[in-house]
Amino acid sequence: MLAYLIRRLLWLPLLLIIVSFITFTLGYYGPADPIVALLGQHYDPEIATQLAREYGFDQPFAVQYLKYLERIARLDFGESIKYRNQPVLRLLIPRLAITIQLNAVSSFIGVVLGIGTGVTAALWRGKWVDRLVVFGVVFGRAIPVFVAGPILLFLFARTVPVLPAGGWDGIFSRSAVLPVVLLSIGPMAIFARQTRSGMLEVMGQDYIRTARAKGLREVAVVTVHALRNAFIPLLTILGFLLGSLVEGTFLTETIFGIPGMGQFAFEALGGRDYPVIITVTLLVAVAYALGNLWVDVLYGVVDPRIRQA
Amino acid sequence: MPLHVREELRWEKVTLFRESRWIPLIAVVLLICLGAVCVLGVVGGTTFLVPLSRTEEAGPVAGAGGPNESNAAPPTQTREAVETPKEEPESPTALPTGEQVLNVPGGDPPTLDPHLSGDATSAEYVVEIFSGLVTFDRELEIVPDLAESWEVSDDGTVYTFFLRQDARFHNGKPVRAQDFKWSVERACDFRTRSTTADTYLGDIVGCRDMLRGNANQVEGVQVVDDYTLEITIDQPRVYFLAKLTYPTAYVLDQENVERGGRTWTDNPNGTGPFKLAEFRFGELIALERNENYYRDPKPQLERINFVLSGGSRMVMYEQGELDMTAVGLNDIERVTDPTNPLNSELLTVESMGIFYIGLNVEQPPFDDMKVRQAFNYALDRQRIIDVVYKETVPVAWGIVPPTMPNYENPDLKPLEYDPEKAQELIAESKYGDVSEFPDITFHALGAGGATGRVIEAIVASYEENLGVQVEVQQTDWATFLSDLNRPDNPNQMWGGEAGWIADYPDPHDFLDILFRCGSFQNHTGYCNPEVDELLDQAASEEDRERREALYRQVEQIAIEEAPWVPLFFEVEYWLIKPYVMDAYLPPMVVPKYQYYYLER
Numbered sequence: 086m087l088a089y090l091i092r093r094l095l096w097l098p099l100l101l102i103i104v105s106f107i108t109f110t111l112g113y114y115g116p117a118d119p120i121v122a123l124l125g126q127h128y129d130p131e132i133a134t135q136l137a138r139e140y141g142f143d144q145p146f147a148v149q150y151l152k153y154l155e156r157i158a159r160l161d162f163g164e165s166i167k168y169r170n171q172p173v174l175r176l177l178i179p180r181l182a183i184t185i186q187l188n189a190v191s192s193f194i195g196v197v198l199g200i201g202t203g204v205t206a207a208l209w210r211g212k213w214v215d216r217l218v219v220f221g222v223v224f225g226r227a228i229p230v231f232v233a234g235p236i237l238l239f240l241f242a243r244t245v246p247v248l249p250a251g252g253w254d255g256i257f258s259r260s261a262v263l264p265v266v267l268l269s270i271g272p273m274a275i276f277a278r279q280t281r282s283g284m285l286e287v288m289g290q291d292y293i294r295t296a297r298a299k300g301l302r303e304v305a306v307v308t309v310h311a312l313r314n315a316f317i318p319l320l321t322i323l324g325f326l327l328g329s330l331v332e333g334t335f336l337t338e339t340i341f342g343i344p345g346m347g348q349f350a351f352e353a354l355g356g357r358d359y360p361v362i363i364t365v366t367l368l369v370a371v372a373y374a375l376g377n378l379w380v381d382v383l384y385g386v387v388d389p390r391i392r393q394a
Numbered sequence: 395m396p397l398h399v400r401e402e403l404r405w406e407k408v409t410l411f412r413e414s415r416w417i418p419l420i421a422v423v424l425l426i427c428l429g430a431v432c433v434l435g436v437v438g439g440t441t442f443l444v445p446l447s448r449t450e451e452a453g454p455v456a457g458a459g460g461p462n463e464s465n466a467a468p469p470t471q472t473r474e475a476v477e478t479p480k481e482e483p484e485s486p487t488a489l490p491t492g493e494q495v496l497n498v499p500g501g502d503p504p505t506l507d508p509h510l511s512g513d514a515t516s517a518e519y520v521v522e523i524f525s526g527l528v529t530f531d532r533e534l535e536i537v538p539d540l541a542e543s544w545e546v547s548d549d550g551t552v553y554t555f556f557l558r559q560d561a562r563f564h565n566g567k568p569v570r571a572q573d574f575k576w577s578v579e580r581a582c583d584f585r586t587r588s589t590t591a592d593t594y595l596g597d598i599v600g601c602r603d604m605l606r607g608n609a610n611q612v613e614g615v616q617v618v619d620d621y622t623l624e625i626t627i628d629q630p631r632v633y634f635l636a637k638l639t640y641p642t643a644y645v646l647d648q649e650n651v652e653r654g655g656r657t658w659t660d661n662p663n664g665t666g667p668f669k670l671a672e673f674r675f676g677e678l679i680a681l682e683r684n685e686n687y688y689r690d691p692k693p694q695l696e697r698i699n700f701v702l703s704g705g706s707r708m709v710m711y712e713q714g715e716l717d718m719t720a721v722g723l724n725d726i727e728r729v730t731d732p733t734n735p736l737n738s739e740l741l742t743v744e745s746m747g748i749f750y751i752g753l754n755v756e757q758p759p760f761d762d763m764k765v766r767q768a769f770n771y772a773l774d775r776q777r778i779i780d781v782v783y784k785e786t787v788p789v790a791w792g793i794v795p796p797t798m799p800n801y802e803n804p805d806l807k808p809l810e811y812d813p814e815k816a817q818e819l820i821a822e823s824k825y826g827d828v829s830e831f832p833d834i835t836f837h838a839l840g841a842g843g844a845t846g847r848v849i850e851a852i853v854a855s856y857e858e859n860l861g862v863q864v865e866v867q868q869t870d871w872a873t874f875l876s877d878l879n880r881p882d883n884p885n886q887m888w889g890g891e892a893g894w895i896a897d898y899p900d901p902h903d904f905l906d907i908l909f910r911c912g913s914f915q916n917h918t919g920y921c922n923p924e925v926d927e928l929l930d931q932a933a934s935e936e937d938r939e940r941r942e943a944l945y946r947q948v949e950q951i952a953i954e955e956a957p958w959v960p961l962f963f964e965v966e967y968w969l970i971k972p973y974v975m976d977a978y979l980p981p982m983v984v985p986k987y988q989y990y991y992l993e994r
Contacts, residue, residue, distance in 0.1 A: 116869075116872075116873040116876060117870075117872035117873045117875070117876035118872075118876070119872075121872055121875050121876045121879060122871070122872040122875070123512075123589055124512070124589050124875075125512065125513065125589075125875065126875075126894070126915060127512055127589055127590055127592075127593050128875065128879045128914055128915070129592055129593075129914050130879075130881075130914065131592075131606070132589065132592050132605070133879075135584055135605065135606065135607075136587055136589070139584065139585070139587050140587075164656070167504050168502075168504050168505065169504060169505040169507060169510045169587070170505070170507070170510075170656040170657065171505075171657065172657075175657075176675060179674070179675055179676060179677075180675070180676055183676075242706070242709065246709075249709070249710075249713075250706035250709040250710075251703075251706050251709075252701075252703045252710065253676075253677070253703045342703060342706075343703070344502075344675070344676025344677060344702065344703045349676070355870060355871055355872065356872065357872050
């Protein structure tokens with residue numbers, strides 16, 4: 086297990102190099118540059134050239150990229166260009182903290198509620214509860230964040246103004262309610278659906294009949310025998326969940342004006358603030374990679390058949 | 395896979411699972427733990443980042459959820475008693491601590507370093523924390539700030555400033571002429587990476603040399619004695635003093651900057667009416683009154699909280715979390731309705747800005763002046779602006795905004811709506827007919843969203859009145875600027891929702907910067923030697939009326955030769971709570987909060 090983990094972790098730097106290379110190339114050859122964005126309406130070609138030299142943007146691609154890699158290797162993510170002289174991490178960490186809080190709480194709520202609803206639906210298969218859940222799942226999956234967000238805002242901030250329309254007072258405040266609800270709809274729908282189908286499949290298995298035959302209580306049958314096996318496909322989704330959350334967070338933060346990483350990254354794109362853009366991209370890549378790794382490790386715990394495959 | 399491995403695996407599975415039948419439970423617990431650890435870790439993390447804690451005296455502030463103080467604040471004690479402002483006749487009676495707190499919306503400033511700030515968001519804070527030799531009063535007239543008075547030599551190139559002897563930095567250190575010399579040289583040093591030094595200080599002899607790395611000091615700035623400073627510029631420029639009001643010309647404390655390193659603005663030792671008390675990126679910037687401020691009016695607000703986190707500012711205003719807010723287009727109709735209670739709290743500010751369509755005189759079909767004029771005549775600007783902007787902004791018939799001090803042009807002959815004349819002009823042009831035009835593309839600002847309504851209306855008008863199909867292409871701000879800045883600007887026409895906002899309140903900032911041959915901000919490629927001649931005369935003309943007359947001529951020629959289709963002058967709508975007194979909303983970023991006070 087340990088060897089496997091180490092082997093997987095060794096791939097991480099390579100992955101990061103590839104990701105940084107792609108981002109760097111896109112930035113280098115893409116339209117406009119940070120100096121133009123920085124100078125705005127005070128543009129003067131001579132000043133632009135001078136600034137580009139100061140920032141090292143006049144050097145060839147390979148030199149710039151290798152210098153960047155070398156700094157990254159020392160965990161120096163550079164300084165923002167738009168936020169003059171401010172180290173990227175200093176700007177990013179408070180925003181990242183907000184994004185992680187938002188994501189952790191939403192995915193936790195989404196997953197727990199999703200599994201609960203899924204099990205309920207499976208146990209009462211064909212009854213009204215089940216139908217309601219199936220309908221809700223389709224609805225929850227089909228409606229994108231950028232549609233659901235404004236609807237929630239309209240309902241709970243405008244029509245019945247019980248919750249703030251935006252802003253951020255921390256995760257345990259009223260301002261977090263709508264964003265968390267919005268972000269947990271997706272995971273909840275996916276998990277409800279997968280749990281339901283997983284449970285239905287498992288409940289028809291021989292060993293469930295055996296378990297019932299040997300006189301186990303239904304609760305034990307469901308939790309110990311059925312749910313455990315229904316978990317395996319759920320873990321796969323958990324890995325992908327990270328991805329959809331990142332996307333959802335970007336939109337949610339924009340809709341609610343939450344000063345998180347998504348909003349910040351969006352702003353950095355507009356200003357061609359490459360040190361920030363690349364750092365965010367690397368962070369997302371690391372999150373994805375670690376998320377998947379964690380899922381693989383959990384797989385091994387739940388289903389030892391996979392452990393050394 | 396070989397069989398024996400599978401056997402081994404099976405065995406392992408059996409032993410492992412026999413011991414732990416509770417794997418699903420464990421997985422759930424793991425999940426919960428992970429969630430909990432994330433939340434706790436992160437919450438703990440933020441608390442760790444802002445270690446100092448103190449009671450929030452700021453009332454209901456969104457974004458101030460954790461009543462923590464960032465490391466930005468020097469450990470100043472909250473003052474118990476408030477001095478009654480002496481010089482303000484209309485000032486209220488002394489208010490107990492905690493009531494003179496203003497909550498306003500704000501944005502994350504790209505920098506608090508005056509020499510680096512080149513955007514309005516940064517300037518908003520910088521002008522309150524720092525100050526310079528001269529500033530503007532409420533009529534936008536230049537008035538003494540750190541300089542008590544000044545003299546200009548007969549040839550108009552040497553300015554001698556006599557500094558106030560009572561001015562102090564926030565830490566109590568006196569402000570001397572040497573500080574100004576050091577500050578100008580820092581701004582002009584290319585290693586500072588200022589984007590604005592060239593524009594605002596470039597006229598000072600030696601600054602451009604330093605910006606290009608050819609000098610170690612700015613010889614045009616000389617310290618005569620501790621309180622006398624002499625600044626020499628390259629040629630007489632009447633607008634030079636106006637440029638010195640900009641943050642790039644502000645004075646900094648050398649010790650503060652050098653000791654603080656690259657992030658010295660965490661603890662800025664300024665000279666302005668307010669001090670930085672708290673700064674949490676994305677959440678809050680708080681300014682505190684500078685009790686030792688030297689100039690009248692002395693600040694009366696004890697604290698200004700700039701709420702940086704987003705969300706609907708209108709809702710926050712209505713819920714009392716903000717004391718003032720700008721009104722967006724979507725809410726304008728509601729608040730301009732006289733029956734709405736908010737209507738009495740509405741204030742309009744005419745900004746010193748203009749929105750226009752730029753026509754590239756080097757690209758067909760706009761290389762023919764008659765076509766450019768036709769594009770002016772063909773647009774029913776009054777109707778478009780009234781409909782799209784709900785009659786909230788004035789149509790721009792000229793170029794210089796009406797809020798410009800000491801300038802007006804009542805006799806300006808605009809190119810008013812006349813579709814027939816437009817068609818005649820096209821028939822007279824070298825193209826003869828619109829069918830001879832190349833494809834026309836309108837470059838608009840935007841990132842994937844719907845085109846702005848004003849651009850839709852413009853495109854529809856051209857089709858209706860001229861029979862010209864104009865295609866709209868959207869680019870984001872950086873690409874938009876990047877194209878315009880190219881010497882061979884590829885855009886035929888652009889703008890609509892992009893414009894020009896004054897850097898200093900002088901017609902020079904519009905007519906000279908935007909219409910002079912080869913000016914980097916003149917993106918249309920318009921070039922008329924006669925205009926340049928007039929601009930040169932105006933730049934050194936000290937007689938106010940003669941100067942105004944010269945600029946009027948330039949404006950008339952620029953309208954007639956039509957490198958632009960001016961659209962409208964910017965107007966902002968603000969809601970301000972009735973207890974906010976003397977709320978001064980200037981048409982450009984100048985120090986303003988020293989005028990405000992609250993009377994509940």
